[in-house]
Amino acid sequence: MIRSTGRSQRKIPDAADSPELIVQKQNQSAILRQCLTQLSPAHREIIDLVYYHEKSIAEVAEIIDAPRNTVKTRMFHAPQTGRGPARCARF
Numbered sequence: 206m207i208r209s210t211g212r213s214q215r216k217i218p219d220a221a222d223s224p225e226l227i228v229q230k231q232n233q234s235a236i237l238r239q240c241l242t243q244l245s246p247a248h249r250e251i252i253d254l255v256y257y258h259e260k261s262i263a264e265v266a267e268i269i270d271a272p273r274n275t276v277k278t279r280m281f282h283a284p285q286t287g288r289g290p291a292r293c294a295r296f
Contacts, residue, residue, distance in 0.1 A: 244283055247279060248279050248282065248283040249283075251276055251279040252283055254269075255280060262280075
């Protein structure tokens with residue numbers, strides 16, 4: 206597992222991970238970042254709030270001032286709206 210050190214955005218590898226696993230996780234992280242940049246701003250905002258800031262659907266709806274069903278719809282359609290390679294569909 207890779208832990209964030211906070212503000213600096215540097216990653217500290219988990220001592221339990223092998224060097225191969227660390228590289229694999231770094232590659233997956235890079236692919237995921239690339240996939241997220243291909244989403245529309247509206248979809249990217251929802252994904253960021255739900256998965257990275259761990260907000261609930263209700264909280265996200267309040268933050269973006271949209272109905273809950275809009276948040277759910279954008280979460281559902283976000284992977285389908287990416288214009289990148291098929292590998293983005295895995296995430």
